[in-house]
Amino acid sequence: xxxxxxxxxxxxxxxxxxxxxxxxxxxxxxxxxxxxxxxxxxxxxxxxxxxxxxxxxxxxxxxxxxxxxxxxxxxxxxxxxxxxxxxxxxxxxxxxxxxxxxxxxxxxxxxxxxxxxxxxxxxxxxxxxxxxxxxxxxxxxxxxxxxxxxxxxxxxxxxxxxxxxxxxxxxxxxxxxxxxxxxxxxxxxxxxxxxxxxxxxxxxxxxxxxxxxxxxxxxxxxxxxxxxxxxxxxxxxxxxxxxxxxxxxxxxxxxxxxxxxxxxxxxxxxxxxxxxxxxxxxxxxxxxxxxxxxxxxxxxxxxxxxxxxxxxxxxxxxxxxxxxxxxxxxxxxxxxxxxxxxxxxxxxxxxxxxxxxxxxxxxxxxxx
Amino acid sequence: xxxxxxxxxxxxxxxxxxxxxxxxxxxxxxxxxxxxxxxxxxxxxxxxxxxxxxxxxxxxxxxxxxxxxxxxxxxxxxxxxxxxxxxxxxxxxxxxxxxxxxxxxxxxxxxxxxxxxxxxxxxxxxxxxxxxxxxxxxxxxxxxxxxxxxxxxxxxxxxxxxxxxxxxxxxxxxxxxxxxxxxxxxxxxxxxxxxxxxxxxxxxxxxxxxxxxxxxxxxxxxxxxxxxxxxxxxxxxxxxxxxxxxxxxxxxxxxxxxxxxxxxxxxxxxxxxxxxxxxxxxxxxxxxxxxxxxxxx
Numbered sequence: 001x002x003x004x005x006x007x008x009x010x011x012x013x014x015x016x017x018x019x020x021x022x023x024x025x026x027x028x029x030x031x032x033x034x035x036x037x038x039x040x041x042x043x044x045x046x047x048x049x050x051x052x053x054x055x056x057x058x059x060x061x062x063x064x065x066x067x068x069x070x071x072x073x074x075x076x077x078x079x080x081x082x083x084x085x086x087x088x089x090x091x092x093x094x095x096x097x098x099x100x101x102x103x104x105x106x107x108x109x110x111x112x113x114x115x116x117x118x119x120x121x122x123x124x125x126x127x128x129x130x131x132x133x134x135x136x137x138x139x140x141x142x143x144x145x146x147x148x149x150x151x152x153x154x155x156x157x158x159x160x161x162x163x164x165x166x167x168x169x170x171x172x173x174x175x176x177x178x179x180x181x182x183x184x185x186x187x188x189x190x191x192x193x194x195x196x197x198x199x200x201x202x203x204x205x206x207x208x209x210x211x212x213x214x215x216x217x218x219x220x221x222x223x224x225x226x227x228x229x230x231x232x233x234x235x236x237x238x239x240x241x242x243x244x245x246x247x248x249x250x251x252x253x254x255x256x257x258x259x260x261x262x263x264x265x266x267x268x269x270x271x272x273x274x275x276x277x278x279x280x281x282x283x284x285x286x287x288x289x290x291x292x293x294x295x296x297x298x299x300x301x302x303x304x305x306x307x308x309x310x311x312x313x314x315x316x317x318x319x320x321x322x323x324x325x326x327x328x329x330x331x332x333x334x335x336x337x338x339x340x341x342x343x344x345x346x347x348x349x350x351x352x353x354x355x356x357x358x359x360x361x362x363x364x365x366x367x368x
Numbered sequence: 369x370x371x372x373x374x375x376x377x378x379x380x381x382x383x384x385x386x387x388x389x390x391x392x393x394x395x396x397x398x399x400x401x402x403x404x405x406x407x408x409x410x411x412x413x414x415x416x417x418x419x420x421x422x423x424x425x426x427x428x429x430x431x432x433x434x435x436x437x438x439x440x441x442x443x444x445x446x447x448x449x450x451x452x453x454x455x456x457x458x459x460x461x462x463x464x465x466x467x468x469x470x471x472x473x474x475x476x477x478x479x480x481x482x483x484x485x486x487x488x489x490x491x492x493x494x495x496x497x498x499x500x501x502x503x504x505x506x507x508x509x510x511x512x513x514x515x516x517x518x519x520x521x522x523x524x525x526x527x528x529x530x531x532x533x534x535x536x537x538x539x540x541x542x543x544x545x546x547x548x549x550x551x552x553x554x555x556x557x558x559x560x561x562x563x564x565x566x567x568x569x570x571x572x573x574x575x576x577x578x579x580x581x582x583x584x585x586x587x588x589x590x591x592x593x594x595x596x597x598x599x600x601x602x603x604x605x606x607x608x609x610x611x612x613x614x615x616x617x618x619x620x621x622x623x624x625x626x627x628x629x630x631x632x633x634x635x636x637x638x639x640x641x642x643x644x645x646x647x648x649x650x651x652x653x654x655x656x657x658x659x660x661x662x663x664x665x
Contacts, residue, residue, distance in 0.1 A: 001370060001371060001372060001428060002369070003589060009369055067369050070369075270658075271660075276660040277657060279608075280660060283608045284582045284585060284586040284608070285582075286589075287586050288581070288585035288586070290585070290589070291585040291588060291589075293369070293371065294371035295372075297372060305581075307574075308581045309581075311575065312578055312582050315578075353571070356567070356571040356574035359574035359578070360564070360570035360571065360573065363577065364550050364564070364570070364574065364577065366550070366554065366565060366573065367565045
């Protein structure tokens with residue numbers, strides 16, 4: 001057992017640190033400027049050889065163990081750079097369920113950032129109960145025609161492609177009538193509108209209306225009716241430990257807040273209990289990500305355990321949000337944004353209530 | 369970077385778990401079953417775990433054993449003797465004193481204490497039942513006498529170890545309480561259904577499991593740090609672990625009592641034994657949230 005970097009990991013970390021020292025500050029960290037330059041950041045990181053680390057080499061990745069993603073996240077946070085582009089769920093969803101042909105066509109552009117993507121899962125009427133989604137895809141010759149509405153679609157305004165979940169068989173039981181598609185966002189019949197979040201950010205999420213948009217039948221991911229399986233792969237991947245990329249950022253926020261306190265560390269200064277508690281939780285999460293990575297090395301895959309990780313991450317982010325308010329107050333724009341943004345963490349990627357249902361049912365065996 | 373337990377560590381953990389499951393008290397009544405207590409004492413003596421540290425065991429290994437024994441509410445001394453042994457190899461009959469009390473005083477004649485880098489020793493007085501019903505405490509029977517010096521590094525690492533091992537006991541007790549409550553939620557029915565099928569019961573139990581997972585992670589890192597990081601860093605990691613585990617473990621035990629409803633508030637229900645063990649471990653080598661400042665730049 002050794003929590004320190006192996007020689008290979010240390011070499012990678014130092015090479016990355018050098019690159020970040022030169023380039024990290026060129027990109028905004030938050031707010032609309034961050035979201036609008038996300039694509040440039042993605043391509044810069046990939047171009048320098050620091051993105052797609054744990055993904056297959058044949059699609060532009062580097063086939064490294066997931067610990068390298070964690071090192072990347074830590075160094076990005078420490079350098080004050082934007083976070084790692086969050087694409088793992090899309091790469092995994094398409095990679096696991098798509099044909100070789102679809103993977104060859106789409107994964108390289110997705111990983112390198114030359115093509116932008118969004119995910120069309122949630123709908124106004126289908127949030128936690130995703131299987132109730134009502135968007136339809138109806139076969140028409142060698143294509144499907146899509147009608148319906150999607151919401152909480154990150155980057156819908158800049159996306160070239162959408163990984164879409166739609167109902168192809170209204171007669172089938174609801175989990176079996178869904179199929180997944182790769183659909184072009186550049187066509188008539190797709191309209192997208194931004195959603196403004198409580199933090200004021202309006203470039204993260206969109207609402208997308210499909211009204212007669214077309215997708216070639218060959219762009220179906222998997223077979224007709226395989227949509228639910230893909231959706232489950234995607235949502236459980238969103239909770240994998242190495243995708244808990246924000247861990248290191250929480251620690252960075254805590255240190256930044258601590259630096260604003262009067263007095264010197266260890267000299268009996270009073271620090272707000274919210275900040276101390278946020279620090280304790282970020283340290284817990286640091287150790288937790290490492291323990292989960294270790295379990296992965298032993299071949300344990302994380303199904304429902306990801307829900308435990310998601311709860312721990314959520315509690316930590318929200319504790320950091322409270323610390324930001326306690327130290328800096330609502331008058332500080334960054335602190336207010338950090339706090340308001342943290343409220344979404346217990347909703348996105350599956351609400352905390354849904355995580356608890358999964359834990360209760362699939363780990364504790366309590367039934368429902 | 370590799371946070372995996374070694375095969376030896378995993379089998380040590382399994383051995384401690386097996387012993388605790390076999391001979392730990394499975395009811396409050398079993399606390400006064402002297403036949404069981406004698407068998408348990410023989411098994412722990414035979415295991416040699418009270419001198420793990422002088423046998424070369426790491427902080428991780430001590431924490432694993434402490435956690436499993438606490439999970440099974442093992443009610444013969446381990447924490448006191450193993451920490452005394454880690455301070456200075458002293459043979460059977462030695463425990464440690466915290467403040468002016470010997471902890472784990474059953475069968476102990478002497479208690480060691482650390483003050484700065486100075487070792488102190490005192491005879492142990494008549495044992496009495498304490499707040500933790502699985503643990504016997506005793507006043508010191510005389511004033512502590514100087515018993516030598518240890519190096520500053522040894523003293524600091526020992527403090528980190530003591531904080532970690534008491535945190536490990538809390539995590540074990542929390543796991544025991546949680547398992548008890550989950551089992552109860554599956555068999556207790558109200559309104560014609562097992563209470564565990566209601567979200568009002570299942571969600572707190574799910575939260576409790578997440579807290580336990582967080583405890584395991586923060587504790588394992590701190591236990592590793594005892595031997596592998598610089599002494600000051602080891603203490604820092606131990607403090608973080610203790611603060612997190614103390615809060616989390618108490619919450620988990622309180623949830624366990626709540627899930628048991630009226631029964632959970634009776635003396636006969638095991639749930640309060642876990643809670644008491646957690647509360648006492650939190651007060652033994654305590655760390656307050658206010659002391660966490662040293663961890664921040």
